[in-house]
Amino acid sequence: MSAIDPNNNNKEKKKIIIDTDPGIDDTMAIFVALRSPEVEVIGLTTIFGNVYTTLATRNALHLLENAGRTDIPVAEGSHVTITNGTKLRIADFVHGVDGLGNQNFPPPKGKPIQQSAPAFLVEQASLYPGQLTVVALGPLTNIALAIQLDPAFAKNVGQIVVLGGAFFVNGNVNPAAEANIFGDPDAADIVFTSGADVLAVGINVTHQVILTDADRAVLASSNGKFAQYLCKVLEVYFSYHRDSYSMGGVYLHDPTALLAAVNPSLVTYTEGVVRVQTSGISRGLTILYNKQKRFGEVTEWSDKPTVKVAVTVDAPAVIKTVMERLMES
Template sequence: MKDPKSTMAMGDRKKIIIDTDPGIDDAMAIFVALKSPEVDVIGLTTIYGNVYTTLATRNALHLLEVAGRTDIPVAEGTHKTILNGTKLRVADFVHGEDGLGNQNFPPPEGKPIEKSAPEFLVEQAKLHPGEITVVALGPLTNIALAVQLDPEFSKNVGQIVLLGGSFAVNGNVNPASEANIFGDPEAADIVFTCGADIIAVGINVTHQVVMTADDRDKLASSNGKLGQYLCKILDLYYSYHLDAYEIKGVYLHDPTTIIAAFLPSLFTYTEGVVRVQTDSITRGLTLLYNNQKRFEEETEWSDKPSVKVAVTVDAPAVLKLIMDRLMES
């Protein structure tokens, strides 16, 4: 696959805001975005998930400093679920207590802006109607709060590309649920049914994009500064995947979702209404109604807007793109 041109006019670049819970694969996704000429990262918003929100903010600021992009604002997100729940599931056993492979980097010098993440999302969507792509890499609470804060947000935002759901494969928190949706199922259901232009990239797709141990060695031997940084933090992530999945590689969930935001042609999609189960042992389950049957009865899916759900991915092309961007960094 030819790498897209790196001489794009600023006006051609897609404006993106990354809602993130860094996280090792979030770090990779942020770096890929910053090194992709197709996109202009105009802000990071933070959310709990891989770590608590305060640490997510610290890590987002740190990653921007590592990348030399402290011009990009960071807006801190909510510390609670949409129903004000404070018992949060945090995946520090995957990403380390510091979220970045237990490297204990010094604190960043930067600070988040005064606006909250939902306020920043609403403001930017209003300033640039139809032009902003929000790439949501964690639980969807900030996005749902933006929907509640401004009834026009769903129309103003250009697109929401989200990592979430498992769509007919087992989840990664339990057999029913994927981690981001499980983190706040009520928020996820609000987002899926808000009427925005949505692409959902689930783990049914991201589990096909694997960075092997050989790929990591290739990254380590490159001159890319950001690639070198990632190699430092990846050890724990590889260990987790070996224990949990018995594979000598890591799933590239977040970087794959970033690629879907600006090269959607590397994926195929189905369309339908997605609803999220909010109770019982299947809490967090995402269920797509594929529109193939017209039901006589009213259902919880009736008269709800459709979204796109990724069903296949050109995994070699996505992996090559991620590797190329990081090795050139």
């Protein structure tokens, strides 16, 4: 089976909203989504994470203008966590001060829509019940707010694909926590226990998907518009990985989660209850209860809905699809 289905035009396109904090790997995921014939991107919602929310909105508008897709609305999300905490750290050392590799692009002409991100999510899920996939590439604040705003949201949304968690491995903020979950652990716990169809794609999986220096050289030599844009912004991201992980490549976190939403056969998963540690030294830790033991006593794990947690990924197919779609742009 090829990574791309050329005959997909006959099928109903999968409607997706990308909740995003762009971010270099977010940029790659957004570009791949725009080049994916299987999906229709019906909106971007913005959240703090790699950058603060205001800059995430600016970057989202900029990326859509650069892609010639100003028809896609951008809804600005929360500036604070679900418990009204402020974002203490942003990943400017990973993505650059502007979130886009310190390229200092001119400000976008477009503006976000009036609606807040949670209100937009609720509206679109009720317009397309069971058909909307939300791909959450940052902290889960907007998604948790949508769940609180409308009790029907968890059932109306088709699937929520979460880039987040460090299941069975160390985190990337500290040994316990992965960055997106750490950004708002309370929101993550709300989403994981909401009863929505949730697929978590954690760094246990995304660390298997590496875009190498050689891949980057291939992108640089192609005429693809998106490939050329990315080669400008990638240097900061590659140098961070060289310094932090001593590797000649970068992890493709966001594109992996995006493609798992587009083509679920790229990952395998296990199912169980996931809870998130919301305080203390292991704040942001994601714990999967695999249901192999039945516990007698009633606890915070009892009667909670299950979610899917990705355990394997077809890394070569993800890389191949990312490369093809960026180079054909």
